[in-house]
Amino acid sequence: MPRRYDPDRRQRIIDAAIRVVGAKGLAGLSHRTVAAEADVPLGSTTYHFKTLDELVVAALRQASEGFAKVVASRGGLEDPHADLAAELAGWLGEWLAGDRTGVELEYELYLAALRRPALRPVAAEWAEDLAERISRRTDPVTARALVALMDGICLQVLLTGTPYDEGYAREVLARMIP
Numbered sequence: 013m014p015r016r017y018d019p020d021r022r023q024r025i026i027d028a029a030i031r032v033v034g035a036k037g038l039a040g041l042s043h044r045t046v047a048a049e050a051d052v053p054l055g056s057t058t059y060h061f062k063t064l065d066e067l068v069v070a071a072l073r074q075a076s077e078g079f080a081k082v083v084a085s086r087g088g089l090e091d092p093h094a095d096l097a098a099e100l101a102g103w104l105g106e107w108l109a110g111d112r113t114g115v116e117l118e119y120e121l122y123l124a125a126l127r128r129p130a131l132r133p134v135a136a137e138w139a140e141d142l143a144e145r146i147s148r149r150t151d152p153v154t155a156r157a158l159v160a161l162m163d164g165i166c167l168q169v170l171l172t173g174t175p176y177d178e179g180y181a182r183e184v185l186a187r188m189i190p
Contacts, residue, residue: 022060024050029071034117038124041068065130072121072134078114079138082107089149096149097186104162105178108169119170139163150189157188 028050032041043057043064050057061067082103089099108115125135139159147155161184169176 021050021052021056025052025057025060025067026070026074029067030075030117033071033120034113038068038120043067063130065128068121068124068128069131069134072124072131075114075118075121076134076138078110078118079103079107080141082110083142083145089145092149095182095186096146096189097182100146100158100162100185101178101182104165104181105176108166108176115166116170119166154188154190158185161185161188 025046029041029046032045032049036045041064043061044054046067047054047057057067061070086099086103086106089096121131122135122138125131139156142162143152143155143159146158149155150158162181165176165181165184168174
């Protein structure tokens with residue numbers, strides 16, 4: 013029997029992995045659960061992703077696109093005269109006001125790097141890319157500190173269920189900007 017050409021299968025597997033993590037958490041992710049969700053043979057998941065970590069890396073890369081889309085849609089700090097703290101607080105506000113499940117999923121995959129060393133480089137990319145973008149408007153040390161603060165604000169909102177307060181975020185971010 014000839015092999016069926018299915019150019020979208022790898023992407024369907026990644027999408028299924030994201031749905032599985034969204035529904036069952038990272039603990040519910042396996043090649044078997046992803047294959048069932050994607051409606052593909054189990055062998056397809058292991059063909060495209062030899063290890064579960066490879067699959068999680070692909071899912072993390074795709075999931076982290078949510079914040080990047082917000083940044084791109086808001087101009088990505090291109091205006092050198094715009095209030096940097098207000099811009100950053102606006103990014104967080106737009107992102108956190110969007111699909112809550114998607115934000116939670118991004119953070120679940122991001123935090124999975126604590127226990128899965130293979131994910132650390134991908135998790136670090138997010139912080140490094142954001143710091144590089146912010147450092148166009150401030151020094152690199154301040155940029156990294158702003159990224160850490162933004163990360164902390166997001167975690168507090170997600171973990172405590174407290175509504176995002178853009179005014180508060182703008183104020184504390186502004187305190188760090190020389």
